[in-house]
Amino acid sequence: MNKKVLWGSALAFILIITASALVLSQFRQAEDTSDAARTHSPHSSIQSTLKEKSYTSQAVIGAIGDVLLHNTVYQDAENGGAYDFMPMFKDVETFLQSPDFMIANQESLPGGAHLGVSSYPAFNSPYEIVDALQKLGVDAVTTANNHTLDKGAKGALSAISHYEEIGMPYTGSFKSQEDRQNIRTFNVNGISFALLAYTYGTNGIPVPQGQDYLVNLIDLDLMKNDIHKAKELGVDMVVLAAHWGNEYERYPSDNQKMLARELTDAGVDLIIGHHPHVLQPIEKVTTKDGREAVVIYSLGNFLSGQDGELKNIGGIANVTVQKVIDENGKRITFPEISFQPTFVTQSQYKNYRILPLDAAHQSGLVSFPEEEMVSHVMSIEQ
Numbered sequence: 001m002n003k004k005v006l007w008g009s010a011l012a013f014i015l016i017i018t019a020s021a022l023v024l025s026q027f028r029q030a031e032d033t034s035d036a037a038r039t040h041s042p043h044s045s046i047q048s049t050l051k052e053k054s055y056t057s058q059a060v061i062g063a064i065g066d067v068l069l070h071n072t073v074y075q076d077a078e079n080g081g082a083y084d085f086m087p088m089f090k091d092v093e094t095f096l097q098s099p100d101f102m103i104a105n106q107e108s109l110p111g112g113a114h115l116g117v118s119s120y121p122a123f124n125s126p127y128e129i130v131d132a133l134q135k136l137g138v139d140a141v142t143t144a145n146n147h148t149l150d151k152g153a154k155g156a157l158s159a160i161s162h163y164e165e166i167g168m169p170y171t172g173s174f175k176s177q178e179d180r181q182n183i184r185t186f187n188v189n190g191i192s193f194a195l196l197a198y199t200y201g202t203n204g205i206p207v208p209q210g211q212d213y214l215v216n217l218i219d220l221d222l223m224k225n226d227i228h229k230a231k232e233l234g235v236d237m238v239v240l241a242a243h244w245g246n247e248y249e250r251y252p253s254d255n256q257k258m259l260a261r262e263l264t265d266a267g268v269d270l271i272i273g274h275h276p277h278v279l280q281p282i283e284k285v286t287t288k289d290g291r292e293a294v295v296i297y298s299l300g301n302f303l304s305g306q307d308g309e310l311k312n313i314g315g316i317a318n319v320t321v322q323k324v325i326d327e328n329g330k331r332i333t334f335p336e337i338s339f340q341p342t343f344v345t346q347s348q349y350k351n352y353r354i355l356p357l358d359a360a361h362q363s364g365l366v367s368f369p370e371e372e373m374v375s376h377v378m379s380i381e382q
Contacts, residue, residue, distance in 0.1 A: 070305025
């Protein structure tokens, strides 16, 4: 055999072996890389799962002040034996519909015209005011105030009957002890909350014996027990309406501040205050367990027949609530609070209208500018 041929064959054989070795080496490296990727993938999956379990939700809870219908207001709404309050709210309707959940304080008892409508000192309002609030976007009413028993048990129960007939959630006065024990809870954008309401008193009108459920009175032991029960329901937060303070005082009393501290430390996250009939500041507090809470001391009058500029300035508070759930647990915060001041205007006790305060000021109807009232209310750091 030719030596050149032998040498060429040998060389070819060596080249084939070398190439095969290189291919095998690359294949093993690829396998190692694939194994490494497979080894890493469970860790990536865990991280991904943790991220997927992180949850953030946000909702805006709105609140307005006292709806207190004096005779001049309901007489202005009267039309052929019925009552139409809708025109009074026309200029603020969009503000009322803006929050995800709107709460109103129905101060004058809406016991219905069949009981006889009446004004100060013992109020009874037409059912139609509640109908109007519902059409305007109000989602719940608080009913514990100093006028709850103005028409006795009959009036309170008549109002409750109408709330239930139209499907308006209410809290603060109840038709039975069983009804009172049914804590009102709501879920808005994945944030659940309980709504409670209490009043300092009933203008000296005694609560009928055996019917304590007709109105919730401010009693710290009672309130703390209700807060505890609400927490046991598993809600994310507790909202409480307090009818408290001193009439026509623009700053909270020591008693209001004491109650605010006791209630927020007991588990309340948002307090909505009423009764002074003028605006009082909003405050952010840190509770003893480190939670953030908001106290709205007074929202003033939203609709009433009272005289005087400050008594006719009310507004809409919007509290943004954020719930975060992650590997550190659950927390509720309040990243934004805003306030839209309003003004009740009328001409010779007719044509009652609720206007944005800025519009009323620009029209020369009120001397207080919007900036001044917002500054008074929003005297908090955000």
